[in-house]
Amino acid sequence: MRFEGTSAYVATDDLRVAVNAAATLRRPLLVKGEPGTGKTVLAAEIAQAFDAPLIEWNVKSTTKAQQGLYEYDAVSRLRDSQLGDARVHDIANYIRRGKMWEAFTSPKLPVLLIDEIDKADIEFPNDLLTELDRMEFDVYETGERVKANVRPIVIITSNNEKELPDAFLRRCFFHYIKFPDRETMERIVRVHYPDIQKTLVAEALNIFFDMREVPGMKKKPSTSELLDWLKLLMHEDLPVDVLRNRDTKSLIPPLHGALLKNEADVMLFERLAFMNRRAGANG
Template identity: 55%
Template structure:
């Protein structure tokens, strides 16, 4: 197998990807640019990084972003409080500042010494300035630690995958540095492939009825929180455990609370069922 073949991402039995998504991943790897993935929750954005890690046989480092996350957190943290404590009460030698510097997830990826996948998950949860604060580090693949006078530089450039739920707009300067792909919600045909990954022995008539009912619910005009792939998988598992027939699936939509998580949406479904009778 050639080096090019080793670095190509393909759809697999564990992760079903569209041709467009596979192309976006491979282009980002070839261009050595971050891959920005957007899409509604449940379209497999986070799982994509896991699939790329398996396909390219590279370790995966995950940086989960929260509303309080700062760009500095991903580089390193200098525990000055612990050093002060040790100097006063610990009786330890505190002259070696390196002992009190801990690398963040970006720092871990840069210093790994091997090819890795870095997932920056849900970047839009952080402050609007967060992406801009990472521009230099993602461009240069290095950062400076003034406390130790050291520069952490990536000997092997990591594959960077960044996910966003499109909850807020990202800065233009950041977007220009990324390869962008929007994961469309799967078509019924692609969804059937995805479900088959989880339920290879599922009866076809049960699968057909479940997917038909699932998309009918998603297409109800007043649904506030549309069910996603993970809800469908859980729902089918509940249906099989309950031994529900295909006829009942479409007629009754049993265990609807697995699919819908808002009272208003459950009420909408009940009204829809009454209108069909």
């Protein structure tokens, strides 16, 4: 099995190398990059390419590593015992399987996505070291040992909100998804909108990449936001001249709410437009 990208996902050469290396080594692939660069979608595309089931574990700030293995619902057992339910005699009835248990017992080689691992507590990655290494864990309440039928392909994403422990990093194959250059971005747009006008793409990309170069932006527009913006431009059927007209009054592009996501950046572009208009008047 080799990952070469899919019809819906443009994978660069270095990304394909990283995915295939991690799949060969069966090491977790740790993927970092700007939000909106396709880290989460990558796992789904790998699963599609390998014809493998996708098991998603979406990490939150309150997520604990134990939840990925299993949880023992003692409260439900206590309630059932008070009600005289016969289920209380088998503790296994109160063991809830986590996503890693689901991946370990999958009858077919699965892709396990641990999404946004950096959202959780700093100890979260360390608490998974043994399980990711040995691909097994013990259920202490039942005395059962859960061992992986096949070593799953593990994709772990991070937005770099916090540093991950060195011991965890040593166990991963690492890849940073660079922000797409213009040529790659054009290919991504074509995948999503094969019938889009070339002139519209060219002018939209001029504005998009110019915006990303503006100093002082709090949040640069991402790939997914560009795709949303293009979808709106096509839906509104705006003439290309609206984008091509780059005079001092049009520094903020039409439908900019798809690209600028906070008031500080909107105000930044408004100030730049005002300064350009004043400079033009003085000139």
